[in-house]
Amino acid sequence: MKNKRRLFFVLLCYPIWSWTVGAQDIEAVLAKESASAPTGYVMSTFKATRISIGHAVETRKKGALEVSFMSRYWNTPQPTSNDFIADRMSARFGVDYAISDKFTVGVGAAVPSGIWDTFFKYRILQQKIDNSGSPVALTFVQTGTYRSTQLNGIERRDDFMDRTAFTTQLLIARKISSNFSLQLAPSFVYRSSVQNPANDQSQFALGFGGRYKVSNHVSVVSEYYYVPQQLSSIATFGAFSLGANWEVGNIMLQFKMTNNPFFTEDTFITQTRRNFNFRDGNFFFGFQGTYFIQL
């Protein structure tokens, strides 16, 4: 009796068992095949080509043209003023073009600082998913700038070359989770001339940047640049920024609070004259809009 019941049970289970074996087979084939497919690169370590004020490891894909408008608004420390909304503003208009998936060039011009800038950016390494390759992304950035007007009185202004400065950066970033990315930016600033021999022509800096995704389209970003050997003739502080990036289709909107009105690396890294706080004169509100065009 007991055996009969067991037989019945076996017979009952048999079709289910053979069916599940078949179904598992399909999943096994799919798993095996997808495991042998090459793993790709991590996408969107940062959403934009700038974290907040400085470059991010990201470059756009071939044929991408980005037109950007960067601006800062601030008040002077004077107790009374009759200016509309903000006492002062600065702006930079720029164009970035991706020659290949890894290589981007850009130019820009800023008012009222009168700084013209060019840069190129090359992706040396990309972070791979599944940790199967490089655990970090590496991007090389080289900028060259020209000061058409006197700014902080640091450089000599005798000829064209005297007014130039160059920044070299190696950006090292890792997308730690789908929401959180960090970037380190060892930077080297070289200015072609100095008025005051107490100031160095070369300065090193270390940039820290991060983003945290708060929703699918919005992330909070922050950046800080540490300069161990600062200028001697003027008091300077590390450039800081805290902001939000909001992606709306083809347009990337970046809002920030920062302590400087500059847009080029050599200037904001080494010549930020205010420390970050909310007092008039120190507080700069920044807005950047970048429009993406696929060519």
Place this chain on the structure above:
Amino acid sequence: MKYSILLLILVATSVCLGQQSGEKLLARQGQVTFFSYTAAENIEAVNNQALSVLVLDTGEIAVDILMRAFVFKKTLMREHFNESYIESDLYPKAKFRGRIKDFDPEATEIQTRIVEGTFTLKDKTVPLSFKVSIQKLNDSILISGETQVNIDDYNIKIPKLLSPNIAKQIKISFNFQHTPYEE
């Protein structure tokens, strides 16, 4: 004793049957294209790496689509698709599991059949059935067709500002060339 022999026979036959029913065909470079047509913007993306397994005698079909393998004309869209809509870090694949009804593995003429199954995207599984056309060419079996999915079914959030640019119904067309699978 008697029963254990019976059990052995059952296992043996099922293994044999399993091998028979296990005759599988595989498509490694299946093409899946999706379209979103709106007055504001047309979006089209192609994936040439979709995996499909077809079991010959049962007509079972299973498709895995790697989301990051979709390629867009406007390159920025690929990033947004993966990062802001599909979240492919968290949900790397879309899956279809189903069965071709009244599938005849021997027929040499083009068959038009209904496929019934489920489509899983972003961990949401929704029943999906559509028509396919099936053509046998020597050893291989071509399956192609079209279907539609409703964005609202799949936990895909579209900001109000961009909703005019993305269709509610996404048209999907596919083309799989299955060839005999050898392990």
